[in-house]
Amino acid sequence: MTDQFTWKVGGAQGEGIDSTGEILATVLTRMGYYIFAYRHFMSLVKGGHTNYKIRADNAKQVDYHGDTLDIxxxxxxTTIDENEDELIAGGVILYDAKFESSSKREGLQICSVPMSQMAKDLGNVIIKNMVAAGASSYVLGIEPNHFYEVIEMQFGKKGAELVELNKTAFNKGYDYLKENYPHVQRPVSPAxxxxxxxxLMSGNECIGLGALLGGCRILAAYPITPATEIMYWLLANMKDFGGKVLQAEDEIAACIMAIGANYAGVRSMTSTSGPGLSLMMEALGMAxxxxxxxVIVDVQRGGPSTGLPTKTEQSDLNEAxxxxxxxxxxxxxxxxxIRDCFYQTFHAFNLAEKYQCPVIVxxxxxxxxxxxxxxDLDLARFQIDRGALVKQEQLDALEKGAFKRYALTEDGISPRSFPGMTNGRYCALTNEHEETGLEIEDVPMRIAQMQKRFRKLEPLRREVNDWGVDYSGADSPEVLLIGFGSTHAQIEEAIHSLEGMSIGHLQLRCLMPFPAEAVDGRMAAAKRVxxxxxxxxxxxxxxxxxxLGYHDKTETLTKYDGNPFTVGEIVSFVKG
Incomplete structure (x- = not known):
């Protein structure tokens, strides 16, 4: 028995690849396994290669889908050609008997299963994904009743007949493996x-939940891969909390809608990817x-232009x-x-209102x-902080038109009013302005307002050194690995593969304001970065x-083919 394993299903888009993976992912989660589920797909509705990979562990959290493959x-x-290099020695291939398989690898266990024919015999060719699930169940040594529960949950509303059809297809796959390849098993230990x-959540779902619990009540967005799922998730859940999802005609309008709603006092956001963020630039200056x-969420993809819409990259950093x-x-x-998407999004709304500025996630x-x-998620970790708000009694003491929305305060933060507050009206111009908001071109006031706006973040520049970075490893390492965002998991695993070396890992969670003091200390202590x-x-x-500098001790490992870093790539680069 094994405590962890990796499994992948692949084929042409439109063949039910995602649903096959989702079924196994749900089963394993309900059984108590920790999993990471990774989707590889093309910008096509049908055709092209797609696959769904699951890495599962019965004891500890899994943050990365892994370099290798068991099944x-x-x-x-095409699935064999493009993925067999990942298979470990003795790995298992279950292929649809509709085609003659070939493999360049030796030492693999290759099994022909008539998945398509079984599905046709049952009257629905797409149901071959359930045949595949049954075959996988046997190989992994998972009792069928765990799958039955998920089948009933997923198809129960569509009628008992469909539930039984899926169970029958599942059993056919399970029984075929049991009868024809009884020795092909890689049983997993019980969780x-x-x-x-x-x-079991995606980062987009966690962003949606973080926004919702963070008080967001309007999402204004335009659909764009890979951010559209945020819109879908909030569309399904926002209405239960009195919120609205607005699909704009483009990203320009979406950003301006979010700005308008925030001006009106409603916590609002927009979600997009790189091309959409580019369109929001003028509105960003307006905010x-x-x-x-x-709050703007940018779910990065491969660029430039349309680029690689369904592949990953971290090339919007300079844009942000x-x-x-x-x-x-x-x-x-x-x-x-994925989990941190929740916390960072919740935090983003507090920061946006506290410092009255754009926050890009x-x-x-x-x-x-x-x-x-x-x-679980630690829901007590943050409390909603709406920042500096002017009180009605303060406004009541003012004459009409005397409210200084852009008062030159010592900390740079001027209390704001909401529409409808007596004596709280002001002009939120896109022009430079004086303290009440009226347009000016006066040199001293221009200088004062610029200095005021940038003075706001001074406290945050100090605070960010505490929470804006994560560090693990030796205090004075031979090698310091630095990344930001989603590379965290692969870097952590690489460190474990570099046993015997003195390694440190610094991951940036905040990029602006830059946590200079925290990063400088770590870079100074390392011999190689x-x-x-x-x-x-x-x-x-x-x-x-x-x-910070440190040009003489810094090396860079880049990747831009649309795929995430592997642990092996990082290890190889460090070893030289």
Missing amino acids: LIAFDQ TKPATPNL GISETPL LYGSHGEIPRIVLAPTS LSDLLIGMNKMTFS VVIDNNFTGQLTALLHQQ
């Missing part, structure tokens, strides 16, 4: 079913100069840090895991569209050089 379910030859069911809170004309204060957060496809299991940059030009490396 491969192949609906076509302990938790008293409270574990959560900055009008000091209107704004410096995009828009002119200079405005902004905050850029980078969740390090920089996710990516790897954590956005893929799923993992975790035990390796930056893991999921882009072509080494954007994180450039940020480190800009802020």
